[in-house]
Amino acid sequence: MENSVEQRICLKFCVLNEISCVEALKIVQKAYGDSSMSRTQAYEWYKSFKEGRGVIEDLPSTSNTEENVPKIKKIVLEDRRMTEREIARDLNISYGSVHHILRNILGMTRVAARLVPKHLDFLQKEYDF
Template identity: 40%
Template sequence: MENQKFEHRSIIKFLVLEGQSPSNIHERMTAIYGDSAPSRTMVFEWVPRFKNGQLNIEESPRSWRPISTTDEKTIKVVENLVIEDRRITIQEIAEILSISSGTVHGILHDHLHMTKVCSTWVPHSLTPLQRHERVEACEELLARYETEGNDFLSRIITGD
């Protein structure tokens, strides 16, 4: 496959040096190679390179790395925004921080483990303090049930 790419680029380079247009180069290569011909996009990508003097038919090495906005600082800022306003939307956070909504979504779900419940961001799991408080509340209710019995249960009111 790699050899075929080099072959295609060599032909494109030759036809550019002959003065052929990108459309003509693509037509000629499709007539000869059929389905294995380079795509129109690939031809139109390489023609300007060769016209501008690039002699090498290999891809330029990519020394750059995409910038990631999912760093500790951004995660902390997102967390603070959510703590300040539990009803803030992903889009609003993305606009405030000038990052993509997909990145914000990933931070909220993958890093902060939060989910949206009734348009409010809530932690997906309880903190150790919250777990301890719930256990204490349940133990108090159990102790009252053991001393008061069914009378205690008949006085409990629940709601949404």
């Protein structure tokens, strides 16, 4: 963690001194060797600093906020057949965030007691499984 923050500081310094991203990446790779950030990460951080980002640390996840937890709980209680992907699409948050909220915060899991055919005929409906 400490190492990545230092590398971001170097990238921000390069942006402020109008050094190109390619040159900035070379500087970081020379200074940190094998533990340097990847090319993709360097380009993303360089771009965000160039666009005016001032914060060097990672921003906390905004999907696990207190306002999304009751929304997800309400959706699940209204329709228990909703999938995690459908909830994520409806709330415009990531699948992983929905999964985390359901499993770790709300303590919910999907339980299927037994498999039942989707379409039952008249005799199957009368027969008690």
